[in-house]
Amino acid sequence: MAWYQVKGNETDVVISSRIRLARSIKGYPFGDRLDDKQRAELVTMTEKALAGQNFTRTDLGSLSPVAREALVEQHLISREFAAAKYPRSLLRNDNKSVYLMVPEEDHIRLQCILPGLSLRDAYRFAIECDELLDASLDIAFDERLGYLTHCPTNLGTGLRASVMLFLPALTDGGYIPSLSHQLSKIGLTMRGLYGEGTAPRGCIYQISNQITLGLSEEDILHKLEETVQTIIEKERSLRAAVTGEAASLREDRIHRAEGILRYATRISSEEFFSLFKELKLGISLGMITSLSNETLNTLLLSVQPAMLSEGASTPPKTPAERDRLRAAFIKHALEVKHHE
Amino acid sequence: MAWYQVKGNETDVVISSRIRLARSIKGYPFGDRLDDKQRAELVTMTEKALAGQNFTRTDLGSLSPVAREALVEQHLISREFAAAKYPRSLLRNDNKSVYLMVPEEDHIRLQCILPGLSLRDAYRFAIECDELLDASLDIAFDERLGYLTHCPTNLGTGLRASVMLFLPALTDGGYIPSLSHQLSKIGLTMRGLYGEGTAPRGCIYQISNQITLGLSEEDILHKLEETVQTIIEKERSLRAAVTGEAASLREDRIHRAEGILRYATRISSEEFFSLFKELKLGISLGMITSLSNETLNTLLLSVQPAMLSEGASTPPKTPAERDRLRAAFIKHALEVKHHE
Numbered sequence: 001m002a003w004y005q006v007k008g009n010e011t012d013v014v015i016s017s018r019i020r021l022a023r024s025i026k027g028y029p030f031g032d033r034l035d036d037k038q039r040a041e042l043v044t045m046t047e048k049a050l051a052g053q054n055f056t057r058t059d060l061g062s063l064s065p066v067a068r069e070a071l072v073e074q075h076l077i078s079r080e081f082a083a084a085k086y087p088r089s090l091l092r093n094d095n096k097s098v099y100l101m102v103p104e105e106d107h108i109r110l111q112c113i114l115p116g117l118s119l120r121d122a123y124r125f126a127i128e129c130d131e132l133l134d135a136s137l138d139i140a141f142d143e144r145l146g147y148l149t150h151c152p153t154n155l156g157t158g159l160r161a162s163v164m165l166f167l168p169a170l171t172d173g174g175y176i177p178s179l180s181h182q183l184s185k186i187g188l189t190m191r192g193l194y195g196e197g198t199a200p201r202g203c204i205y206q207i208s209n210q211i212t213l214g215l216s217e218e219d220i221l222h223k224l225e226e227t228v229q230t231i232i233e234k235e236r237s238l239r240a241a242v243t244g245e246a247a248s249l250r251e252d253r254i255h256r257a258e259g260i261l262r263y264a265t266r267i268s269s270e271e272f273f274s275l276f277k278e279l280k281l282g283i284s285l286g287m288i289t290s291l292s293n294e295t296l297n298t299l300l301l302s303v304q305p306a307m308l309s310e311g312a313s314t315p316p317k318t319p320a321e322r323d324r325l326r327a328a329f330i331k332h333a334l335e336v337k338h339h340e
Numbered sequence: 341m342a343w344y345q346v347k348g349n350e351t352d353v354v355i356s357s358r359i360r361l362a363r364s365i366k367g368y369p370f371g372d373r374l375d376d377k378q379r380a381e382l383v384t385m386t387e388k389a390l391a392g393q394n395f396t397r398t399d400l401g402s403l404s405p406v407a408r409e410a411l412v413e414q415h416l417i418s419r420e421f422a423a424a425k426y427p428r429s430l431l432r433n434d435n436k437s438v439y440l441m442v443p444e445e446d447h448i449r450l451q452c453i454l455p456g457l458s459l460r461d462a463y464r465f466a467i468e469c470d471e472l473l474d475a476s477l478d479i480a481f482d483e484r485l486g487y488l489t490h491c492p493t494n495l496g497t498g499l500r501a502s503v504m505l506f507l508p509a510l511t512d513g514g515y516i517p518s519l520s521h522q523l524s525k526i527g528l529t530m531r532g533l534y535g536e537g538t539a540p541r542g543c544i545y546q547i548s549n550q551i552t553l554g555l556s557e558e559d560i561l562h563k564l565e566e567t568v569q570t571i572i573e574k575e576r577s578l579r580a581a582v583t584g585e586a587a588s589l590r591e592d593r594i595h596r597a598e599g600i601l602r603y604a605t606r607i608s609s610e611e612f613f614s615l616f617k618e619l620k621l622g623i624s625l626g627m628i629t630s631l632s633n634e635t636l637n638t639l640l641l642s643v644q645p646a647m648l649s650e651g652a653s654t655p656p657k658t659p660a661e662r663d664r665l666r667a668a669f670i671k672h673a674l675e676v677k678h679h680e
Binding site: 245248249251252255256258262263264265320327 | 585588589591592595596598599600601602603604605606660664667
């Protein structure tokens, strides 16, 4: 099961937690200096290191552009990895939500994505996999610099820890710019995950560590967790502070969003995000009981253009067709849930 | 059962048919020259003429302003009759949908309202009642002028025949101004029934005869019926002519309207009319099967401010409270229908 179909902790605010490790193999050059033979060797040796661990390998070159884009939409691979022209594979263990890109900018990019606030579990699964790699591969590690990476910003731990947060109240209250500024001062980066601007689509943000060098893995995880806890509390208190007329209007918006999601026959991607925002908020406030966070998360990923096309018997040819397909997909998904 | 809860003919375009007769009693003055004793006499003699015919009498003076307004909203009495200060009564036979105001501008205003296109039946019920009045009262009738009325515009037949039409396609196509002009040239008047402007709320219009003198009752009914048939055909052909992208957008609007009607927790009167428009159109196009025309008609009348207040245990005090009450009333009405 994919992470977004599984229950998590603090899911009223935290959508998912992600750990990414960058690793390199001694004796192999980086980036453009790698030749295709070497790239194929990296894939083979990584696959071998993980043999018997329920990893399946997908040769990216064998996929259609739409299928590759669908992997990007699921955050399983980077846009750069999808677009690259050289031989490369995705190794995935869906049970443990662990995914490896070989080779990306670094020889191996390993990530684990879990639902809700689960940085420790995600780190544990990532490290379990990392230990398997370390046991049979000659990982490039320097006593002073730590793990060697292509880009200096990843040197050291090679660790990027991130959380995907749902912050409607902080967004509507105008708190995001100052929060983002405060985070940057303590070495964390905040960005809207979908779309640009001060109010990104769906009020979904990613917060991650900027610094990988000079800090221990524990330092990085601890700081991020502590910060996220503070943000969770602030977001929750703002949600709870809405009363009177504003609360009544919010309640109406939330229920309308459910009505539209269930009845509309055309839904644009942009509109989906605003419905998502209202419904996820409605779930957290106990106003929506007919939908779960897992259903919403599944929709969040599944109604993106490439994911939709991948799941359709006839891929949509126009934006209007795609909006109709999106609405039909949502209706079907909600009816299935309803009958379960 | 009220007319709006009953099935009718041509209800995709014709909401209701109405016949109104103006009658006067010889020997009684008109308007302000009537004294309260005479008014009370008119009520008593009319009630007596209809004895044993299942008419119930409501003394308007005994009703609260809200209760009187609710009768106006149901089109059972005129606004002037509701607002008058003198003794006056409404006599109603809900089975036959026949209602009498005594005294209004004329001594007796008798009307019959039926669902759909039913001018002949409405006329028959009205005349049955008129004959009962004629049998025991001394109705003012002049060989040359016909029935004598207070206002000269009602002289002659004293008959006003009208239909309430639902014309979304003619409205959206911009045909209403020229249609209205054409109708005026053949002695018919067209007006938006709710709200002002070229696109009245709900796309609901009333067409009635302007002329009561020099035409037979048959002439009046025939001309109105014939005209309505032409309008019905034009409206239907315009609805059917929508194809492609426009049809897809219309379908989406219709289904969204159902979603909002079923899920919103605040609905203004203005919004209700636009939802009504989409849903009634959706029923006529076979897209909405979970709602009937009778349910929509019932809502059309019931969600008006005074009707809402009348039905509520605690009348709403603010527009916001009324909008919440309206949404709750609608939700309840639809759920009851759903479980029937």
